[in-house]
Amino acid sequence: MTAVESWKQKLAHLMPPDLAREIDIFETQIELRKQGKIDERVFAETRLRRGVYGQRYDNGQRHDGVRVQKLRLPSGGLTKGPETVWDAPGMIRIKIPFGGLNPEQMEVLADLSEEYADGISHVTTRQDIQYHFVHIDDTPSLMRRLAAVGITTREACGNVVRNVTACPLAGVCKDEVFDVTPYAKACSKFLLGHPDTQDFGRKFKIAFSGCKQHPCGLTSMHDMGAIAKKKVVNGEERRGFEFYVGGGLGAVPYRAQLFNDFLPQEELLPIAQAASRVFARLGEKRNRARARVKFLVANLGIDEFRRMVLEEREKLAADPRWTDYLSRLHEWAEKPLKPGVSLDGSERPAGFDAWYATNVYHQEQPGYVVATVTLPLGDITADQLRALADIAPRFVKDTIRTTVEQNLVFRWVSEADLPDLYKALCQIGLGEPNAGTIVDVTACPGTDTCKLGIASSRGLARKLRTHLSEASLQLDESVKGLRIKVSGCFNSCGQHHIADIGFYGISRNVNGYTVPHFQVMLGGKFKDNAGAYGLPVGAVPSKRIPEVVTLVTDRYVRERQRGESFQDFISRIGKKEVKTMLDGLTKVPPHDVDPSYYSDWGDPREFTLTDMGVGECAGEVVSQAQFTLAASERELFEAQIYFDSGDFKKAVLTAYGAMVQAAQGIVKTQNYDISDNEEAILSEFQQRFCNTQLFYDKYAGRQFADYLFKARDALKSRGEIGEDLALRRLQETQLFIDAAHSCYKKLSELQSASRASVAGNASPGEG
Amino acid sequence: MDLQRINVKFFVENPDGILLTDFIRIFNSWIQASDGEYYDIADYNHVHAGPGVLLIAHEANISMDNTGNRLGLLDNRKQPLSGGNIEKLHFVFRSALEFCRRIENEPALGGRIKFRGDEALFLINDRLVAPNTEETFRAVKSELEALARILYGGAEFTLDHNGDPKQRFTVFIKTPRAFEVDTLLKNLDSYGDRLVGVGGT
Numbered sequence: 001m002t003a004v005e006s007w008k009q010k011l012a013h014l015m016p017p018d019l020a021r022e023i024d025i026f027e028t029q030i031e032l033r034k035q036g037k038i039d040e041r042v043f044a045e046t047r048l049r050r051g052v053y054g055q056r057y058d059n060g061q062r063h064d065g066v067r068v069q070k071l072r073l074p075s076g077g078l079t080k081g082p083e084t085v086w087d088a089p090g091m092i093r094i095k096i097p098f099g100g101l102n103p104e105q106m107e108v109l110a111d112l113s114e115e116y117a118d119g120i121s122h123v124t125t126r127q128d129i130q131y132h133f134v135h136i137d138d139t140p141s142l143m144r145r146l147a148a149v150g151i152t153t154r155e156a157c158g159n160v161v162r163n164v165t166a167c168p169l170a171g172v173c174k175d176e177v178f179d180v181t182p183y184a185k186a187c188s189k190f191l192l193g194h195p196d197t198q199d200f201g202r203k204f205k206i207a208f209s210g211c212k213q214h215p216c217g218l219t220s221m222h223d224m225g226a227i228a229k230k231k232v233v234n235g236e237e238r239r240g241f242e243f244y245v246g247g248g249l250g251a252v253p254y255r256a257q258l259f260n261d262f263l264p265q266e267e268l269l270p271i272a273q274a275a276s277r278v279f280a281r282l283g284e285k286r287n288r289a290r291a292r293v294k295f296l297v298a299n300l301g302i303d304e305f306r307r308m309v310l311e312e313r314e315k316l317a318a319d320p321r322w323t324d325y326l327s328r329l330h331e332w333a334e335k336p337l338k339p340g341v342s343l344d345g346s347e348r349p350a351g352f353d354a355w356y357a358t359n360v361y362h363q364e365q366p367g368y369v370v371a372t373v374t375l376p377l378g379d380i381t382a383d384q385l386r387a388l389a390d391i392a393p394r395f396v397k398d399t400i401r402t403t404v405e406q407n408l409v410f411r412w413v414s415e416a417d418l419p420d421l422y423k424a425l426c427q428i429g430l431g432e433p434n435a436g437t438i439v440d441v442t443a444c445p446g447t448d449t450c451k452l453g454i455a456s457s458r459g460l461a462r463k464l465r466t467h468l469s470e471a472s473l474q475l476d477e478s479v480k481g482l483r484i485k486v487s488g489c490f491n492s493c494g495q496h497h498i499a500d501i502g503f504y505g506i507s508r509n510v511n512g513y514t515v516p517h518f519q520v521m522l523g524g525k526f527k528d529n530a531g532a533y534g535l536p537v538g539a540v541p542s543k544r545i546p547e548v549v550t551l552v553t554d555r556y557v558r559e560r561q562r563g564e565s566f567q568d569f570i571s572r573i574g575k576k577e578v579k580t581m582l583d584g585l586t587k588v589p590p591h592d593v594d595p596s597y598y599s600d601w602g603d604p605r606e607f608t609l610t611d612m613g614v615g616e617c618a619g620e621v622v623s624q625a626q627f628t629l630a631a632s633e634r635e636l637f638e639a640q641i642y643f644d645s646g647d648f649k650k651a652v653l654t655a656y657g658a659m660v661q662a663a664q665g666i667v668k669t670q671n672y673d674i675s676d677n678e679e680a681i682l683s684e685f686q687q688r689f690c691n692t693q694l695f696y697d698k699y700a701g702r703q704f705a706d707y708l709f710k711a712r713d714a715l716k717s718r719g720e721i722g723e724d725l726a727l728r729r730l731q732e733t734q735l736f737i738d739a740a741h742s743c744y745k746k747l748s749e750l751q752s753a754s755r756a757s758v759a760g761n762a763s764p765g766e767g
Numbered sequence: 768m769d770l771q772r773i774n775v776k777f778f779v780e781n782p783d784g785i786l787l788t789d790f791i792r793i794f795n796s797w798i799q800a801s802d803g804e805y806y807d808i809a810d811y812n813h814v815h816a817g818p819g820v821l822l823i824a825h826e827a828n829i830s831m832d833n834t835g836n837r838l839g840l841l842d843n844r845k846q847p848l849s850g851g852n853i854e855k856l857h858f859v860f861r862s863a864l865e866f867c868r869r870i871e872n873e874p875a876l877g878g879r880i881k882f883r884g885d886e887a888l889f890l891i892n893d894r895l896v897a898p899n900t901e902e903t904f905r906a907v908k909s910e911l912e913a914l915a916r917i918l919y920g921g922a923e924f925t926l927d928h929n930g931d932p933k934q935r936f937t938v939f940i941k942t943p944r945a946f947e948v949d950t951l952l953k954n955l956d957s958y959g960d961r962l963v964g965v966g967g968t
Contacts, residue, residue, distance in 0.1 A: 004896050057807060064799045072803040073825055087825055089806065107933065114935065115772075115892055118809050118828070119818040133809065133823055135845070141895075381817040383834060386933060429815020448809070462813050602810055604792045 007141045014148035022154060023147060026050050027140040028634050034078060034086075037637070042630045044081025045622040049160055051093045051153025052139050054081065054616045055132060055449050058088035065605030080136055083614060089133040091449060092117070093156035094146060097188040098166035098181055098208070099127035101408075102398035103389040105149045110385035116142050121385055123378040125442060125495050126205070127165045127402045128156060132449050155192060157616065159200040161276070164188035166208040167216035168401040168409050171334055172363040172370060176210025177228035178239060180217075182332040183268060184208040186325040190269050191276065199280040199624045199672070201291035205248070206272070212242065213528055218404060220256050220530040221247045221498060223293040224275065231262045240264045245275060245305065246297030249492035253533045254294035257302040259309075267313075269322040274312040278305070281672075334399050334412060340367020341416035352422050355433040360418065363411070371410045371421055372435035376465060377443055377458055378406030380430075387428040395421050404495075406442055407435055438475065438482045438553070439468045442495065446488025446505060447600065451613035453488035455505025455516040455542055459601025461486050467546045476557040482566055483526045484549065486518070497533040498524045500566045501549060506539055507609055510588040516542040516600040516607045522552065522578060523570040532567065537578045543597050544585045551581060624672065628665030629740055632658045636733050648726035655726075655733040656711045662740040663708060666695065669747050682712065695743050704739035707732040768897070768906045770852045771844070774890035775863040776832060777948070778839035780881040785838065787812035790820040790831045793875055797822065829866050840867050840882065843892060852907070856914040860887070861955045867948045884946025887918075889938045897936040904928045904938070915940050917958040918951055 012020070026046070033043045060071050075086040094109070101109075109129060113121045116138045117131035124130055134142070143153055155161060164184050171179035187206060191197050197204065206224045209217025219225025226241035243263040247256025263271060275293075282300075284291040297305045348356075361370040373388065380388075392400055392410065399411040413421060425431040434440050441464050444450065446457030464484060468475070487494035487504040496502030502521035507514050517539045524534030540548055560569050570578060588597050599607055635658035643651035660678055663685040667674045670688050674681060685708070689695035695705050711729060719725075779785065791810055798805045809821040819838070821830035825846065832841035842863035848855045867882040889911060891897035897907075908926065915924045919942045927939040 007895055010895065062798075062807065065795065066799055069798070069801075069803045071806055089823065111894060115894065118811075118821055118823070119834070120811055120814070133807075133828075376813045379811060379814050379817075381811075381814050381834070383816065384814070449807075465813070602788070602791060604795045 007144045011144050011148040015144060016147065016150070019147040019152055019154075020144070022050075022152075023140055023143045025631075025634060026143070028637055029630070030136065030140070032633060032637055033080065037633055038630055039626075040079050040081055040084075042622050042626050044084065044616070045158055046627070046630065047080060047136070047139075048158035048616060049155055050139070050143070051095070051156030052080075052136060053091040053093055053157045054084050054451055054613075055088070055090045056447065056451050056453065056611060056613065058085055058090060058451070059083045059613050060085040060088060061611075063605065063608050063610040065599075065608075068610060081616070086136065089135055091445075092131045092134045092139065092142065092153060093124070094129040094131075094151060094153050095156045095163045095188075096127050096129055096151070096402055097164050098170070098184040099168055099401035099403060100181070100185075100398075101400045101402065103392045103400070105151055106385050106389035106392070106400070108145055108149045108151075110382040110389065112142055112145055113385070114382040119382050120379050121382070122445075123375055123380070123402045123406045123408065125378075125404050125406060125444065125493060126163050127168075127404060128163050129402070130445075132445075152192070155197075157203075159202050159204075161188075161191045161194075161197050161204045161206060164191075164206045164208070165217070165222075165404060167210050167214070168403045169214075169216055169361065169370060169411075170208070170210050171332075172365060172368070172411050173210050173214070173216075174362070174364045175214060176364075177230055178210065179332070180208040180210050180226070180228050182325060182329050183226070183241075183265070185332075186321075187269060187272060190321050191272060194273065194276070196273055196276045196280065198627070200276075201279075201283045201285040202288065202293075204276065204279065204293060216404070218495075218498065218530040219244055219247070220528075221249050221253070221495070222256060223248060224272065225256050226263070226268065229262055238264060241268060243268075243271070246294045246302070247530075248292050248294040249495060249497050249533075250292065251289070251490040251492070252294075253492070253497045254298065255530075255533070256294075257297060259302070259306055265326060266323050270313055270316055270319070271309060273319075274309045274316060277312050278308050282308075335397060336365075336368060336399075336412040336414065337393075337395065337397050338414045338417065340365060341414050342367055343415045343418055346416055346419050349419055349423055349426075351426070351431065351433070352419055355422055355431060356418065358433045358437055359435040362415075365412075367415055368411075369413050369415050369418065371413050371418065372403070373408040373410065373425060373430050374432040374435045374440060375407050375430075376432070377441075377461055380408070384428050384430055388430070391421070391424045391428075394424070405436060405440060407440070434469070434472060436483075437472075437480045438484055438501075438549075439465060439472050441465050441468075441484045441486060442499075443486040444488055444493035446486075446494075447603070447611070450488055450493075451616070452491060453505065454507055454609065454612065455488055455518060456600040456603055457486040457488035457494055457503075457505060459603060460503065460518065460542060460545055463546060463601050464549060468549070476553075478560065478566075479553045479557060482553070485524075490519075495530075496521050496524070498526050498530040499534065500524060500526070501552060502534050503545060505542075507607070508539060508541075508588075511590055513591055513598050514607055514609055515588050515598055518542055518545050520545075520548055520582065523567045525567055535575060537575055538582050538586065540582060540585050541588050541597050542600055547585055548582060551585070552578075555581065623669070625665045625668045625744055628668060629662055629737070629744060632662035632665060632737050632740070635661055636730070636737060639730060639733065643726055643730060648723055649721045651726045652711075652721050652729045653715070655729045656715060659708045659711060659733050659736045662737045663689075666740050666743055666747075669744065682708070689743065694747070695739065697739060697742070700739075704736050707736045768852070768903070770855050770891065770907065770910070771847050771896065772892040773848070773855060773859045774841060774843045774888075774892050775859050776839045776841040776888040776890070777863055777867050777882045777884075778837055778886055778888075780883050782838040785880060787819050787831060787833065787838075789875065793870070793873055794820065794822040794829075796875075797869075827862070831870075839888070840870060842866060852910045853913050856889075856910060857917070857955060857958065860914065860918060861952065863887075864948055864952050864955070868952065871948060882948050884948060884951050885942050885944060887940045889940060891936040894935060899930055899932055899934050899936045901928075901930060903936050904930070907936075907938075911938060911940065915942075918954055919944065919946065920950075920954045920957075 073087040078086040122130045166184040170181045207222040225244040240262045243260045244256035245259045359372040441461040443457040443461035447453035482500040485499035487496045503518035521534035525532035639654035664681045667684045806823040811817045816836040819831045819833045828843040924942040
């Protein structure tokens with residue numbers, strides 16, 4: 001056998017250089033964390049911004065139904081975040097902007113799920129892909145293999161712009177105004193890693209929709225939502241967006257508010273940037289529960305928020321990326337593999353008609369359809385995903401997308417090919433009908449893997465799927481089209497607010513036991529881009545939720561008026577009546593009579609909340625200054641590697657770069673917009689921190705600051721660089737960075753004292 | 768070639784009537800009987816021909832796996848093993864068979880599950896180190912043969928390598944003779960005394 005290369009070596013020529021560099025940096029950060037050179041909170045936010053997320057039990061303990069077991073993990077004391085054991089497996093979230101995938105990417109995703117996870121790729125409610133049970137040490141290789149096919153995990157988690165989602169029918173929809181795909185792509189690319197999106201107090205979610213009336217984009221529940229719109233201006237038809245801000249689900253759902261009823265396409269990215277800056281500057285940072293954009297918009301009022309964003313917009317230096325992509329919109333247009341031919345006369349295999357009725361959408365383009373591949377609970381095995389990657393090129397080009405309903409779609413299928421596609425899907429166990437029906441239940445991970453999960457959303461969803469699949473042939477047509485969505489807790493990752501019938505996990509103390517329950521939410525609206533949020537009508541024991549569905553849907557079928565929607569029906573009979581209807585299902589029998597109530601779906605353990613942990617959805621609030629200081633540590637580490645390899649000149653240059661970066665971090669505490677220009681950084685550092693002596697050490701005075709300026713002067717003089725000088729420069733750099741950390745701490749303490757003083761002055765009036 | 772990330776699967780003799788969900792309760796009882804060795808249970812019984820129900824641990828995942836629509840017990844080693852290749856193979860095959868025996872003797876199943884001793888799947892879960900090629904097969908063949916001779920007590924056997932480059936390196940070890948799990952374990956034990964130093968690093 002030939003010598004084995006690493007993935008880094010093997011894929012070097014395939015990875016985009018910027019992605020390759022980012023992964024190298026992350027690998028170094030892992031190493032530095034192992035050496036204790038990065039604070040655990042900073043590392044936690046760092047890894048989150050690389051899509052490396054925590055998972056249930058990663059605090060190193062698990063309740064087995066009888067007692068809490070300390071898990072045998074060989075990490076020593078090493079953590080990857082607060083209360084997060086290094087060797088505990090975690091989740092990786094992979095960003096799939098607008099859900100777009102090609103067969104090559106699908107094949108790689110399949111391979112990675114086998115080699116690093118549990119063999120399953122999970123499609124999320126925001127078009128991402130997630131793996132579970134991944135060891136953090138495997139993540140750099142995993143990321144390199146993704147990068148080689150153009151996928152990044154960057155900013156998939158953490159307080160940043162998350163995956164930019166879009167309607168999976170964009171470009172082929174019969175009702176859309178125009179294809180939003182290239183805009184979603186441009187927005188995703190522009191904001192990824194953008195300096196103005198790095199200092200948020202919480203995550204920031206963006207969605208695009210091609211029309212207003214359909215649900216596919218779900219723009220109303222996003223921090224920022226753009227709906228395609230055209231307008232005639234001076235006799236010329238122009239493209240733009242009905243632009244919304246401040247929506248969100250979570251414990252307190254807010255509908256997005258109209259920012260602009262026609263935002264010209266040229267203004268999309270600058271306004272997104274300006275809104276990011278306002279959010280970064282004014283958004284809540286300390287109270288995590290109120291740190292999303294929706295709270296900022298609500299606090300300021302939409303008019304004031306709009307005014308501030310527009311004012312910010314005026315200050316922005318023009319960026320060619322704002323509009324460059326607009327001249328290439330035509331390049332985006334997808335092309336079919338085959339001519340569009342209608343289905344008439346084709347042989348129809350058994351089961352085809354049922355699948356055709358629910359899983360096929362006729363495109364705007366005659367003869368073409370979108371075929372939905374139903375994924376139970378959003379899960380697909382490695383063999384299935386690999387097989388789909390083989391099947392796809394027989395029917396379509398690179399036109400596959402994930403959906404927010406946790407399925408996959410093949411776009412641009414010639415209708416005449418559907419029977420063959422259906423047969424191919426059946427052969428790999430993916431010929432299930434019922435996409436987008438009441439059977440196609442959506443669920444977040446819940447207690448299966450989420451640290452915040454209270455009840456088993458996937459367990460319930462699995463049960464409901466089985467329960468409803470068995471009855472699906474008998475289901476009334478009016479019920480088939482309803483949506484059920486389940487979340488494991490109030491945070492609403494399962495999007496329970498926008499379902500006709502939604503559930504979220506809670507617990508109740510009954511007879512001295514903790515009993516899993518779900519709060520029942522009725523009347524949410526998936527249509528109209530998540531047009532209305534459902535109302536809670538009562539808590540029901542987890543084990544009786546299937547009966548809730550039967551009871552509510554049966555009554556709807558029996559009593560609905562002609563043409564009456566489910567939302568209107570629920571509204572007509574009223575919350576009180578619905579509550580009365582559910583009353584019979586709320587009783588919990590004593591434990592010795594029926595212990596099944598005291599455990600959750602798919603989990604034989606007696607129910608407990610002991611395993612709930614601290615979630616990472618909110619990330620860690622780590623300032624840009626802290627990130628920059630951490631980056632300077634990493635640069636020093638690289639300088640040390642150059643030194644060890646005998647490249648003293650590169651060691652000295654890199655060490656100097658580390659000092660400049662540390663100085664930049666400190667300057668950022670006072671001037672967030674400091675550029676990367678070396679002279680500008682040194683000048684501001686001198687002015688703000690040396691002249692004021694803020695950087696000076698209590699005992700060493702200006703000594704550490706001088707290391708920076710001395711190093712600069714030495715480089716300018718181009719003297720010879722030998723081992724002794726390089727070693728000394730490395731030592732000085734370490735001292736400078738340590739001093740920068742001390743200075744940051746001192747500044748933080750001053751800031752806290754100042755806040756306390758303001759609060760102290762205000763408190764008498766409140767008492 | 769340093770063999771790591773070894774996977775071994777033994778197939779169930781008659782999978783009809785066996786519910787994957789039964790293993791959630793069984794694995795949970797194993798967790799309760801252990802002292803922090805097992806991390807969690809993952810249930811994928813809802814997907815077709817998938818990973819089934821997994822018992823997750825740091826060193827290895829044990830699962831009732833239905834990949835390829837063939838139900839069996841899969842021992843998936845995740846952490847590096849020390850020792851020579853034959854020792855590592857011996858260790859993983861033995862571990863897999865011990866889990867098979869534990870399932871066969873599981874009271875909750877009432878003797879409904881028997882594993883086939885005449886076929887085993889060997890897989891390396893690392894496409895970098897072990898691409899599914901003839902070259903990899905040549906590199907591990909003699910060691911696999913040595914293991915198979917021990918496993919089957921000198922009985923005739925074949926190694927079937929399916930060279931699909933998209934799959935992980937996979938070899939089916941088959942013998943025309945029927946073997947009980949206990950017999951295979953005894954065969955391994957007879958050789959095991961000569962092995963030293965293998966195990967998790």
